[in-house]
Amino acid sequence: MLVITNDDGVRSPGLLALFRSVQGLGEEVEVVGPNGPQSAAGMSITFYKPLRIERVALDGVRAYAVTGSPTDSVFLARYKLFKSKEIKLVLSGINLGENLTLQSYYTSGTVSAALAAALNGIKGIAFSMLMDTSREPPVEAFDDAARYTRAIVKEVLRQGFPEGADVLSVNFPNHIGPHTRIRVTPMARTMFDEFVLERRDPRGNKYYWLGGRISKNLREGTDVHTVLVEHNISVTPISMSSGSEQALRSTTELIGQIMTEV
Amino acid sequence: MLVITNDDGVRSPGLLALFRSVQGLGEEVEVVGPNGPQSAAGMSITFYKPLRIERVALDGVRAYAVTGSPTDSVFLARYKLFKSKEIKLVLSGINLGENLTLQSYYTSGTVSAALAAALNGIKGIAFSMLMDTSREPPVEAFDDAARYTRAIVKEVLRQGFPEGADVLSVNFPNHIGPHTRIRVTPMARTMFDEFVLERRDPRGNKYYWLGGRISKNLREGTDVHTVLVEHNISVTPISMSSGSEQALRSTTELIGQIMTEV
Numbered sequence: 001m002l003v004i005t006n007d008d009g010v011r012s013p014g015l016l017a018l019f020r021s022v023q024g025l026g027e028e029v030e031v032v033g034p035n036g037p038q039s040a041a042g043m044s045i046t047f048y049k050p051l052r053i054e055r056v057a058l059d060g061v062r063a064y065a066v067t068g069s070p071t072d073s074v075f076l077a078r079y080k081l082f083k084s085k086e087i088k089l090v091l092s093g094i095n096l097g098e099n100l101t102l103q104s105y106y107t108s109g110t111v112s113a114a115l116a117a118a119l120n121g122i123k124g125i126a127f128s129m130l131m132d133t134s135r136e137p138p139v140e141a142f143d144d145a146a147r148y149t150r151a152i153v154k155e156v157l158r159q160g161f162p163e164g165a166d167v168l169s170v171n172f173p174n175h176i177g178p179h180t181r182i183r184v185t186p187m188a189r190t191m192f193d194e195f196v197l198e199r200r201d202p203r204g205n206k207y208y209w210l211g212g213r214i215s216k217n218l219r220e221g222t223d224v225h226t227v228l229v230e231h232n233i234s235v236t237p238i239s240m241s242s243g244s245e246q247a248l249r250s251t252t253e254l255i256g257q258i259m260t261e262v
Numbered sequence: 263m264l265v266i267t268n269d270d271g272v273r274s275p276g277l278l279a280l281f282r283s284v285q286g287l288g289e290e291v292e293v294v295g296p297n298g299p300q301s302a303a304g305m306s307i308t309f310y311k312p313l314r315i316e317r318v319a320l321d322g323v324r325a326y327a328v329t330g331s332p333t334d335s336v337f338l339a340r341y342k343l344f345k346s347k348e349i350k351l352v353l354s355g356i357n358l359g360e361n362l363t364l365q366s367y368y369t370s371g372t373v374s375a376a377l378a379a380a381l382n383g384i385k386g387i388a389f390s391m392l393m394d395t396s397r398e399p400p401v402e403a404f405d406d407a408a409r410y411t412r413a414i415v416k417e418v419l420r421q422g423f424p425e426g427a428d429v430l431s432v433n434f435p436n437h438i439g440p441h442t443r444i445r446v447t448p449m450a451r452t453m454f455d456e457f458v459l460e461r462r463d464p465r466g467n468k469y470y471w472l473g474g475r476i477s478k479n480l481r482e483g484t485d486v487h488t489v490l491v492e493h494n495i496s497v498t499p500i501s502m503s504s505g506s507e508q509a510l511r512s513t514t515e516l517i518g519q520i521m522t523e524v
Binding site: 046163 | 444
């Protein structure tokens with residue numbers, strides 16, 4: 001079984017495109033997602049209020065619409081709705097807008113749904129597409145991307161999930177043509193030059209806007225360079241772990257000094 | 263300069279304890295934190311509304327109280343309040359309650375403040391303490407932990423940040439005595455056995471609670487085993503990166519098959 005979710009809500013054309021693209025691969029496909037937009041939800045989990053699940057039918061897709069976050073949706077799929085069935089993959093997206101750099105790793109609802117699946121023992125793939133997000137695109141805007149989502153999922157089902165990876169994060173450029181390539185790249189740290197804008201309200205009190213301009217120094221060989229500069233497709237494996245071997249060793253050395261001081 | 267923040271708000275006794283513990287180490291200490299509780303904020307960043315900064319004085323601590331998240335606070339410290347000064351470390355905590363396992367990596371506001379600092383080029387240390395969080399503890403509840411926060415920060419200032427690590431996440435047990443040890447450990451994946459509770463409201467409609475019981479199979483050598491089972495202090499280095507070398511190689515092999523199919 002494949003479970004599809006997202007953070008734009010089950011009515012998003014990106015989810016419909018992803019759903020259609022993985023039909024006929026020999027796996028049951030179910031949709032469990034937020035009943036409304038949950039972008040930048042990160043990995044929020046709803047513990048303080050109960051959740052409801054509504055059964056909805058949209059463009060021929062029967063979906064479970066959850067009154068919560070993408071992570072809540074994964075949780076309900078895994079421990080309630082399909083707990084007796086084997087969920088082979090959680091597929092998240094296709095997100096309206098790219099999810100690039102480590103910042104997306106920590107803040108994106110799309111990526112978090114795949115990470116939440118991985119924390120609960122299921123591999124996940126997040127799909128996102130660079131686009132003008134000022135208005136909702138038609139489902140056809142994802143036609144080219146959908147050929148790739150299908151090919152990637154098909155190959156993962158055939159070969160198994162890449163060793164050492166818990167999640168794949170796939171980002172599409174806004175136009176896919178015959179010259180578009182797929183690159184496997186690590187995430188850049190950030191893509192923005194950050195700034196703070198100071199203003200004064202009519203009463204003379206200061207307030208601040210946080211902002212970021214896309215950096216002019218995007219490093220080659222990273223996800224963001226692949227998509228924004230080369231206009232190619234980036235595939236980034238995520239391995240969930242805290243610290244590298246080197247970090248564990250050097251921290252152990254540092255802490256060795258401390259017991260004598262306290 | 264050391265910048266102190268947290269996710270329980272600038273009025274938290276845990277923040278006061280951390281602030282006092284790092285006085286007299288030869289560095290200026292400034293407090294910039296949320297003006298109210300922001301637990302489980304994760305790395306939320308406020309882009310859609312402006313922020314205000316209020317100057318407050320609490321128990322002798324002059325603090326900048328921000329109408330936003332821990333990450334917003336770090337952002338304002340870095341790019342507005344102290345942009346001309348060198349911030350050597352961002353210290354986050356001491357959080358009322360532990361932040362253990364990879365789940366805390368993705369959801370904790372305390373840890374996220376340190377990660378946000380690291381994304382912006384400043385090393386961070388997150389401090390959290392296992393405790394009964396049903397009522398606010400007095401600042402004295404952190405006295406023993408504070409000796410360790412001071413020793414750790416002092417040693418990092420003296421030796422430099424451990425190589426290969428971007429952030430340290432420190433967790434204290436609820437009681438620290440003469441037999442308490444510090445262990446450097448990686449994060450466990452999770453500490454809970456998850457479940458979903460189904461109930462019916464007075465109108466007969468179903469609703470669901472997400473829940474988790476602390477697992478009986480906590481693995482030795484992990485952060486959660488160190489704190490919950492051994493009652494020791496865990497120090498976990500975090501290295502921010504997306505995928506391991508192995509994951510990058512195996513994903514490249516997988517993707518190699520795809521270009522021919524699309």
